[in-house]
Amino acid sequence: SQTIHQWPATLVQPVGSPLSLECTVEGTSNPNLYWYRQAAGRGLQLLFYSVGIGQISSEVPQNLSASRPQDRQFILSSKKLLLSDSGFYLCAWRVTGLGGAFFGQGTRLTVV
Amino acid sequence: GIQVEQSPPDLILQEGANSTLRCNFSDSVNNLQWFHQNPWGQLINLFYIPSGTKQNGRLSATTVATERYSLLYISSSQTTDSGVYFCAVVTQGGSEKLVFGKGTKLTVNP
Numbered sequence: 001s002q003t004i005h006q007w008p009a010t011l012v013q014p015v016g017s018p019l020s021l022e023c024t025v026e027g028t029s030n031p032n033l034y035w036y037r038q039a040a041g042r043g044l045q046l047l048f049y050s051v052g053i054g055q056i057s058s059e060v061p062q063n064l065s066a067s068r069p070q071d072r073q074f075i076l077s078s079k080k081l082l083l084s085d086s087g088f089y090l091c092a093w094r095v096t097g098l099g100g101a102f103f104g105q106g107t108r109l110t111v112v
Numbered sequence: 113g114i115q116v117e118q119s120p121p122d123l124i125l126q127e128g129a130n131s132t133l134r135c136n137f138s139d140s141v142n143n144l145q146w147f148h149q150n151p152w153g154q155l156i157n158l159f160y161i162p163s164g165t166k167q168n169g170r171l172s173a174t175t176v177a178t179e180r181y182s183l184l185y186i187s188s189s190q191t192t193d194s195g196v197y198f199c200a201v202v203t204q205g206g207s208e209k210l211v212f213g214k215g216t217k218l219t220v221n222p
Contacts, residue, residue, distance in 0.1 A: 032208045038153075043214040044198065059209075088153055094202075094210065100145040100160035101200065101210055106153050110181050 002027035006091045006104030019064075019078040021107050023091030026072065031093040033074040034101070035066055038088040050074060051096075067109055086111045114139040114203045118213035125189050126218050133184040133216045135199035143202035143210070144175050146184050150195050158184070158197075189220045 003026045014021060025031050032051050036044040037060075046059045048066035056066050063082060067075045074091060088108050094101035115138040125131055135144075146158040159173040161182065166173055170189075175182040179213050186193055196215040202208060 032210075034210055036212075044200075045214040046209065046211065049209060057209070090155065092210070094143075094208075096208060100143065100157060101145075102157065103155040108153075 002093075002102065004091065004093055004102055004104045006107060008107060009105060010108045011110070013081050013109065015083055016080045019076070019081055019085070019109070021076040021089055021091075021109075023025050023074045023076075023104055024072055026092045027068065028072070028093070028095060030071060031095050033068060034092040034094075035074065035076050036090045037094065040087075044090065047076070081111045085109065093110055113209075114141070114201060114211055115199055116211055116213040118199060118216050119198075119216065120216060122217045123219070125218070127189060127191060127220055127222050129189050129220075130185070130187045130216070131189060131216075133186070133197050135213055136183070137180050137182075137201050139180075139193060140204045141177065141180075141201040141202045143200075144177075144182055145200050146173055146182070147198045147200065148193075148195050149198065149215070155198070167172045186218075189218075191220045191222055194218055194220045 006023045034049045035047040050068045065077050091104040091107045092101045117136045119134045144162045148156045161173045161175045163177045170187045172185045196217050198215045200212045
């Protein structure tokens with residue numbers, strides 16, 4: 001069966017520090033991968049999505065970036081965190097034509 | 113891009129009541145899902161329903177793709193149904209972008 005791993009579960013980082021969040025999927029090949037951010041009490045904002053290795057579509061032109069170095073690995077990064085980067089970050093996967101999307105447990109990021 | 117609108121934004125019910133949540137979308141889709149986000153933030157898949165009707169216990173969903181809307185029915189609501197319900201779509205035409213509505217926040221009181 002397919003599983004998605006996302007870590008860490010919680011993270012407290014100072015302003016100006018770098019960020020690296022990792023998401024990996026098991027049990028499937030060539031998934032579409034997604035990063036979302038959710039501010040407290042708000043909806044899900046799509047940040048990046050990827051349909052293949054090295055292919056990244058950006059929806060939010062801010063100080064965040066994403067990379068997909070392997071088929072089932074998706075990384076969200078920042079060189080210098082801002083207070084406004086605080087939020088709940090969710091990774092998801094789906095396979096085109098084979099049903100819906102599935103989400104990881106999320107990472108709660110607090111920038112202080 | 114596609115617009116996904118959910119209504120109502122907030123809903124308060126007494127335990128045992130029934131409810132209908134709506135999701136309208138502005139373009140043709142080949143993927144529509146309903147999710148429940150629990151108080152811990154976890155997104156739970158409820159239905160994958162690009163068209164037709166499905167039922168799972170007290171929950172059912174109907175998508176009328178030609179009229180660009182989907183409905184989620186909750187019967188005999190329980191306090192554990194509380195949380196935020198999202199619908200999400202992928203448009204036809206090749207883009208794999210998965211777009212969410214803003215959600216309906218459901219509170220079920222005992």
